[in-house]
Amino acid sequence: MPRQKSDGPTRQIFANIKEDLYIKVKSKAAEQRLSMRDIIEKSLSLYLNIPIGQDLAFDNIKDSIWNDSNISIKVEEPIGSPLNFSEEEARRIAREAFE
């Protein structure tokens, strides 16, 4: 199968993985006519909960604090309304609110 061209910049990774796992993946990849790169990219996307093929730039917009359902509800409230965020939420908002 011809190698798919990458649309954007890429990074090279190197890792020693268990041999039995590698052989099984290689075998299934050949069966499904997928490259190891496709398998690894799909695995990493699943790990990050990013839908396969979704543009990561779009994902960054989606990840904006203002798209968080809890925060977007607060934005709609009038100025001066009470705000109760956990320390972790507050840390993220404090760092990203003015990005």
Added chain:
Amino acid sequence: MSELNCFVIDSSVLLAYKEGKADAKKLIYDAIDGNVSVVVPAYSLFILSRLDSFDRKTEIGFVSLLKFIATIQIDAPTAMRAGYLYKSISNNSNPYKQVDLFSMVDPLQNQIEDSITCAVAENENNSIISNRINSIENTNAEWIILGS
């Protein structure tokens, strides 16, 4: 365990942070991460929140930030020291009590805030970090311009 450096900041630093100024971001990120201790006088929050540009998103950002930056209330001696500092400059700077009808900014606002910031810093024995030049001459507090 070594003590953290502690600084008093004013509204100009918070505005610089909102505007994305790199030095302000570094200072505030350090405060959020607990690498430095930063306090802000409550009066500076009044200055900030009265601005037309202070909308709900700005409020959410700063209220969150205040979990990592302590607010200083001024007690009676600090309030009186601020008054003495303010009187010393206002007597010198505008002897004829002229009013600038064309200025878009409250001409006394920075002087009032600087008086309070200096009095708080003197009381806390801390340095001040600001994004503007100090209008107070006879203060014992060290005044550091952001990024210098």
